[in-house]
Every structure is written in structure tokens, then in C-alpha cells.
Amino acid sequence: MMNIALWIAFVSVAAAQIMAMIRLIIGPGVGDRILALDTMVVNAIGLIVLLGIAQGTGIYFEVTLIIAMLGFVSTVAYARFVLRGDIIE
Secondary structure: OHHHHHHHHHHHHHHHHHHHHHHHHHOOOHHHHHHHHHHHHHHHHHHHHHHHHHHOOOHHHHHHHHHHHHHHHHHHHHHHHHHHOOOOO
16 A cells, blocks of 8 residues: 555656646746746655655655755745845845
8 A cells, every 4th residue: 555655656746846847948937937946846855755765764864854955045046146136245
């Protein structure tokens, strides 16, 4: 039963990742593209967590924490760059 649930979760998150990638490519505005990138980071974190659950190891959870921190900082930096033209004041 757990294997079926994991496969359904993998397929669902992978489909969400593909839809976010499509939004990244055809997004009409810069804001849409920033949100698509942030969504892709969250989906990648979800896929890595699912991989850790499927393999039964805990190292993937530490990796997701690092990716989450980098994803948040990069999203904020990119949004500041778009709004103000520079990142560091």
C-alpha cells in the first residue's frame, strides 16, 4: 500500500513540476516567472523528500533543508532585483 501511495505522490509532484515549468516558459510577466521558480523549488523539495521516504534514508531530509534555504534566499534576491534593479543597497 505504501508503494502505491509513493508512486501516486511521485507522479503528482512531477506533474506539478512540469506545469510550473510551463508557467515559467510562457508566463506573461516577470512576477509569474518568479512565482513559477519558487513553485519549482518547493516541488523539487517535495520530490527529494519522497525519494528519501522511498529509499528509507535520512540524508535527503538534510539536503532539502539546504535547498529550502537557498531557494528562499534566491527568490527574495531575484524579486528585489526585479523591483529595484540591484540586490545590495
